[in-house]
Amino acid sequence: MSNTEQPQTCQCDGDSCDNQRRNFISKTAAIAAGTVVAPGIFLHQVAQAKNAAEAATDAVRWGILVDTTKCADGCTDCIKACDERNGLTKENRPEIAAHWIRKVTLRDKATQKENSLPLMCQHCEHPPCVDVCPTGASFKRPDGIVLVDKHICIGCRYCMMACPYKARSFVHEAITDQKAHAPRGKGTVESCTMCVDQVDQGGQPSCVTGCQHGAMLFGDLKDPESAIAKKLKEINSVQLRADLSLNPGIRYHGL
Amino acid sequence: MQKMLLGLAAGLLLIAGWAGAQAADASGIKAIKQVSETEKCVAPKEEMRRTHMQKILHQRDETMYKGVRTTRHSLQSCVNCHVAKDDKGQAVDINNPKHFCSSCHKYTAVSIDCFQCHNSKPTDPVVTQPIVGNPDFIHPVPLKSSAEVSQ
Numbered sequence: 001m002s003n004t005e006q007p008q009t010c011q012c013d014g015d016s017c018d019n020q021r022r023n024f025i026s027k028t029a030a031i032a033a034g035t036v037v038a039p040g041i042f043l044h045q046v047a048q049a050k051n052a053a054e055a056a057t058d059a060v061r062w063g064i065l066v067d068t069t070k071c072a073d074g075c076t077d078c079i080k081a082c083d084e085r086n087g088l089t090k091e092n093r094p095e096i097a098a099h100w101i102r103k104v105t106l107r108d109k110a111t112q113k114e115n116s117l118p119l120m121c122q123h124c125e126h127p128p129c130v131d132v133c134p135t136g137a138s139f140k141r142p143d144g145i146v147l148v149d150k151h152i153c154i155g156c157r158y159c160m161m162a163c164p165y166k167a168r169s170f171v172h173e174a175i176t177d178q179k180a181h182a183p184r185g186k187g188t189v190e191s192c193t194m195c196v197d198q199v200d201q202g203g204q205p206s207c208v209t210g211c212q213h214g215a216m217l218f219g220d221l222k223d224p225e226s227a228i229a230k231k232l233k234e235i236n237s238v239q240l241r242a243d244l245s246l247n248p249g250i251r252y253h254g255l
Numbered sequence: 256m257q258k259m260l261l262g263l264a265a266g267l268l269l270i271a272g273w274a275g276a277q278a279a280d281a282s283g284i285k286a287i288k289q290v291s292e293t294e295k296c297v298a299p300k301e302e303m304r305r306t307h308m309q310k311i312l313h314q315r316d317e318t319m320y321k322g323v324r325t326t327r328h329s330l331q332s333c334v335n336c337h338v339a340k341d342d343k344g345q346a347v348d349i350n351n352p353k354h355f356c357s358s359c360h361k362y363t364a365v366s367i368d369c370f371q372c373h374n375s376k377p378t379d380p381v382v383t384q385p386i387v388g389n390p391d392f393i394h395p396v397p398l399k400s401s402a403e404v405s406q
Contacts, residue, residue, distance in 0.1 A: 180374055
């Protein structure tokens with residue numbers, strides 16, 4: 001999997017003016033991070049823990065960095081943590097069980113090098129599942145978390161077809177004794193919620209906290225001072241199927 | 256023509272009799288609540304009976320789309336507070352006629368699908384623990400956050 005950069009759009013005829021502007025902005029940003037450059041223009045707003053009554057804003061964008069060099073082959077701690085937290089009971093029936101996170105092994109055909117990695121909803125900036133949803137049940141929150149509003153989901157499963165990561169599952173059977181924070185029911189589609197209720201209360205997704213190998217890092221991609229943003233600046237990382245220009249919030253190191 | 260009128264009158268009488276029987280039954284059905292008499296609901300009883308559905312519908316969208324996590328009008332708070340228990344002291348689910356929601360909804364023949372996805376029993380360990388001194392009273396929200404969520 002190659003690290004293809006997002007195509008850069010240029011507003012003017014030549015590159016020069018755009019580059020100049022970009023340089024100017026990045027230099028100014030270095031000096032005045034977190035301050036107002038001009039009236040009404042914020043370069044960066046520091047993410048703060050929101051209280052229960054506050055709405056999620058686009059001042060943050062939640063993301064996860066997966067270090068596949070640390071992710072152990074055969075380890076399923078993240079899956080167990082997710083199942084436990086969200087009450088996903090599989091009962092040894094993988095054909096119909098809901099999978100919010102899976103372990104996937106990628107093999108380079110040329111070199112035979114294998115990488116083990118967790119694969120879940122990639123929380124795209126431009127999610128195809130949202131594009132195809134006929135009822136508007138599939139949606140993206142301002143902070144970048146992609147969810148299904150099961151109240152209006154009709155279970156058509158278009159989103160499951162549209163998702164290039166195969167991240168969504170359909171609930172085939174009636175469910176009882178759900179977790180209070182993770183309502184689930186027959187006839188709706190569901191996927192990783194990035195443990196949105198925990199995140200709203202200043203916590204982290206359970207797969208991240210459940211990983212024994214420290215292979216997952218959660219944080220605000222927009223905050224240059226966050227651990228994840230610093231790490232992303234330091235090491236190489238790729239987005240899966242970057243060629244689709246979906247700009248996922250989940251990034252992988254070591255592929 | 257006379258026969259028709261007679262039939263109509265008989266029909267009306269039948270309907271009236273049936274409605275009367277229903278009303279008589281209704282007096283026997285009471286919703287069971289496991290809340291303290293001193294603890295008030297989030298709004299007066301009369302208002303809650305008429306508008307609880309709007310309150311939880313509004314909260315539903317606030318939580319779903321904006322991530323607002325106040326518990327004042329959340330469905331889970333209804334469930335946590337209005338807990339009915341069976342003879343063994345276990346919280347009953349929506350299929351049991353004693354359940355707070357189903358006791359009324361069955362009578363009014365309004366089917367709700369909230370509990371196809373949401374749990375109809377309290378699951379939070381904090382709310383399932385009885386408060387010392389009053390074993391019948393189950394606190395609706397964790398004590399620590401009850402001040403934070405009051406609006």
